[in-house]
Amino acid sequence: MWILFSRGYSVNRILDFYRLQETDSLYLFWIKEILIAVLIFVFFWWLSKVVRWILINIAPRFTSITATDLDDRILKRITPPISLLVIFAGLYYSVSYLALPQKVHLVTSGLVFIVNVAILTNVAYRCTDEILQWYAARLVQRHGEGLDRQLVPLAEKLATIFLIGTALIIVLKHFNYDILSLVTALGIGSLAIGMAAKDTLANMISGFTLMIDRPFRIGDRIHLKDGNWGDVTDIGLRTTKIKTVDNTLLIIPNSDLCNTTVINQAFPDIKAKGKITVGVAYGSDIELVKRTLVSAALEVEGVLSDPAPEAFFTAFGDSALNMALFFWVADYTKVFGTTDSINELIIKRFAEAGIVFPFPTRTIYLHKEE
Incomplete structure (x- = not known):
């Protein structure tokens, strides 16, 4: 500078x-x-x-x-x-x-x-x-x-x-x-929301449990402890929807399903067992009745041959000998239709074999005083 x-x-x-x-x-x-x-x-x-x-x-x-x-x-x-x-x-x-x-x-x-x-x-x-x-x-x-x-x-x-x-x-x-x-x-804030919506959270946690544990799946037919039954249509976070046989929708909270007994007809597979009970007259040939019941079941389409139908003498009734027929179908949705067909055929086969369906009877003895 x-x-x-x-x-x-x-x-x-x-x-x-x-x-x-x-x-x-x-x-x-x-x-x-x-x-x-x-x-x-x-x-x-x-x-x-x-x-x-x-x-x-x-x-x-x-x-x-x-x-x-x-x-x-x-x-x-x-x-x-x-x-x-x-x-x-x-x-x-x-x-x-x-x-x-x-x-x-x-x-x-x-x-x-x-x-x-x-x-x-x-x-x-x-x-x-x-x-x-x-x-x-x-x-x-x-x-x-x-x-x-x-x-x-x-x-x-x-x-x-x-x-x-x-x-x-x-x-x-x-x-x-x-x-x-x-x-x-x-x-x-989460604690306050959890306290206010504890029932909703309980249902959501139960819904998550149902999805993981899988006691039933969509499409399965289940029986509840209160007697209601039907096909599962949806498993949501809060509720499970069941369609009953009379075409009504049953909506159940998931927490209730987690804490009750449920019978799943579709698990472990969709095979189902049907049962028919009949009464025959006293004096009837029991072995003939059994053979007739089994053969009638095998004639109906849809009845499985393995496992084969079985007939049993179950009890002595007031007016009849009580018999039971057990059979299997490949799909549990076919039980009612198959039962109807077997019942119709049993009537025909019993009539051909001379087996009688007894009416309820009562015998009254009168004692005359001297």
Whole structure:
């Protein structure tokens, strides 16, 4: 500065000279910052291409070794968002490197961080969705259709809520919000809701238990302890719907079903046993009656020969000898129709064999006093 002043430069001219030098230094500084930020982004962009190539060409060689295709499906689903996640990670580090004003830096880096968390949440959701779909396919193979439509949507909703809640907590933590107070408030609120809706929660937990334990499935015919019976049409979170034989819909809270005795006609298989009781006159040939009952049952279409029908002499009645015929059908829904056909045929065969159905009779003895 003294050299410039000794050469005759004025003070204003000297100040302009230094301002120009500071401006040039500032330009060089920003050019350097932007160049390094661009290099960081370009590196991560190139890295995303490498990661994508590895996931498409190298990783399937390892997943093909496993016995299940679950890892192949997960790998295929997460490849696009993983590549995008690497690119936005590079964008985040590039923005973080720049010496921006504090507010501008907070807003830009925060937005990019939120996008990264959203992509990571999407990756986790895709993995969870593939696992649930794979598990649903296995449920169909083991237990048939029905449970996959009940359990999987519920699990997907719970997983979605959990992932969104986790992502929200991560974002709030990044912006230095007090998460402890939020969690405490949610806990107190959940306790209050649980106390107010304890019956509803009990039914929901019971519904989840029914879906897991599976004492019956959709389409099964069940008998309840109170005498009601019918076919299960739906197993919901709060109630189970049963369609009775007179075409009415019976809606029962799940907690009641979990705490009562239920007879499932469709378990362990749909074969069902029918029973017919008849009375024949005293003096009838019991062996002939048994053979006639069994042969009549075998003539009816739908009666299984294995296990074969069986006839038994069960009791001495007031006016008849009580007989019972047991038979099997392949489907429990055919019991009533088959019973009707067997009854009609028994009347014909008994008439042909001379077997009599006795009417109730009563003999009265009168004693005359002397």
